[in-house]
Amino acid sequence: MTVLTSRCFFRVASIAVLLASVSACANNQSGRSLEQMLGADPRLENSPAIAFGSGDNNSNQAAPNTNIQLPADFPPEIPRYPNAQLQEVTQSTTRWTTSDPMNAVQSFYQNEFQANNWDVRQPTQEGILEAQQNGLRVTLTIPATTNQSSTAQPNVAGTEFTLQYTRDTTTTANLSTSAETDNVPQPGDADFIGPVLSQPTDQTAQTVDNTAQQTNNAQTFNDTNQAPQELRQYLQDLTALGVLPLQSTSKSSSSTTQFEPSKTVTRREYARWLVTANNQFYANSPAQQIREASSSAQPAFQDVPSSDADFPIIQGLAEAGLIPSPLSGSSTTVLFRPDAPLTREQMILWKVPLDTRSSLPNASVDAVQQTWGFQDAAKIEPRALQAVLADFQNSDRSNIRRVFGYTTLFQPKKTVTRAEAAAALWYIGSASEGVSAQDALRLQQSGTSQATESEN
Structure with a gap:
């Protein structure tokens, strides 16, 4: 106890001597320097408190620039990614950042474009997505170096992407000229409900009107984006062809735009x-x-x-x-x-005879196990077993591969969704000879164009 008391007395005495020295030297340069060293930092008076030990220093993070605005010609049809911050605007290009990962951004735009009937091109390389609608072309680009840090907040991981847009001025001019001449609502206008009866001014305008008329007459659903990504194109093609149900799927309404792709068929x-x-x-x-x-x-x-x-x-x-x-x-x-409910084995049993246009081959559980590799082949009903084996001979055109992808379990008694049933019907025929929904659409459009030309 005596040692501790002596130490405390020594420290207090030292502080007193130091303060006395500062006071005595207040009027000379050394005293002023020492006072500045021990005094409070005046810059902290108007600065927010810093939580020591938190590891964050908010003063080092750049605040988002809220002064940047979208250009006047930015098309309202282009989807806006939620929570994305606009960073830069150049000619027909906008640059954005978000804290979300790259795949979330790309999936959002792909789903939005498809849900709103854009013509989406398959990505030519990773991070680039192109879509087109009514003469408007949009290119989404996500640099390969993204997802490391955000431009707006250098210390926060995020994604940077650009949206570049161009319009086909020829198509726009033709539509405008036709509207001025005919003085009637044109395809794409809110008031347009059917074909334009007046004669087009030229062949280009006529083609635009015919295409728009077919689009308006085709049935569309607003929930195809709820189907698995791999099956959406099948739904869109069959819908445009008029194969999928024209009647309502809901008892509460006589018509509907809901296809309900996940519902059991x-x-x-x-x-x-x-x-x-x-x-x-x-x-x-x-x-x-x-x-x-x-x-x-x-x-x-x-x-x-x-x-x-x-x-x-x-x-x-x-x-x-x-x-x-x-x-x-x-x-x-x-x-x-x-x-x-329709089961998987029933779907294949009914569909394969249309593909082969011949009697089904003899089949055994061993044959299906050796070809497909299905672990549950013994659970397949004997007649359906023949259809499953015949479907294997169609290679990549087989219904099972198109609908279910690679699998070692067939699950024959499992029910089929509406989206899966539609995917099975997208192609009819063998691997070497058959017809797809896209082929039928082209044939249908060709017949419509020839009929129009003969009428003119």
């Missing part, structure tokens, strides 16, 4: 889409089409009477031998169960 719905897709794909080949049954035909199924709205289609599939029924020798299949 029923056997009735799939039968309807199957016939519609085949007959649309082979619109110019009556011999390849499925004929609907007459209402006077004897029903093949006890639960699908002739009074059923889908009787002509379901009965037609049974009479064509494309689905199991007493007519095809399956005497125990007396019920169709139209409102039951």
Whole structure:
């Protein structure tokens, strides 16, 4: 205790001597220097307090520049990424930053473009996405060095991207000229509800009007972005072709723009889409089409009477031998169960005969295991086993690969979503010869153009 008391007395005495020295030297240069060293920093009086030990120094972070505004010609159709900060504006180009990762930005724009019917080109290289709509072309570029630090906040990880936009002035001029001449709403205007009746001023304007008319007449859904990315293009093509349901999928409304891609598809719905897709794909080949049954035909199924709205289609599939029924020798299949969910093995069993246009091959569990490698091949119903084996021979054109990708489990009793059912119908035929929805669309558009030319 005596040692501690002596030490304390020595420290107090030292401080007193030091203060006395400062006071005594206040009028000379050494005293003023010492006073400045021990005094408080006057710069801290108007500065916010710094939390020592936090590891952050907010004074080193650059605040976002709120004075930069979008140019007057920035197209309102271009989607705006949430929480992105505008950093720079040059001619037809804007530069942005966000704290989100690169893949989130690219996925956002790809989904937005597709949901709003932009023509999206497949990326030619990583970090670049191009989309076009009504003469407006947008290029999203995310530099490869992004995601390291944000330009706005150097110490915060983030993503920098640019949006470059250009307009096709020829298309815009043609539409403007037509509007001035005809004095009627044009395709793309809010008041446009149908084809323009007046004669176009030139061939270019006529082409624009025809294309816009087809786009307005085509059915569109506003929830296709809810489908898996790999299946969205299939939905868009089949929708444009008119294969997917024109009637409402909701009991509360007579019409809808909801496709509900994740909803389970029923056997009735799939039968309807199957016939519609085949007959649309082979619109110019009556011999390849499925004929609907007459209402006077004897029903093949006890639960699908002739009074059923889908009787002509379901009965037609049974009479064509494309689905199991007493007519095809399956005497125990007396019920169709139209409102039951469609399973994977049923989808393949109904679809593959349209691809091969021939009888199904003999199949065994071992054969399917050796070809597909399915661990659950033994769970597949024997008749469906034949269709699964035949589907393997279509290589990359097979329904299973197109819908489910690579898998070692077929899960034959698992139900099928509406998006998966549509993907299976996107292509009909073998690996060497067949028709896709895109082929059918081109044929349809070609026929429309020829009819228009003959009328003129």
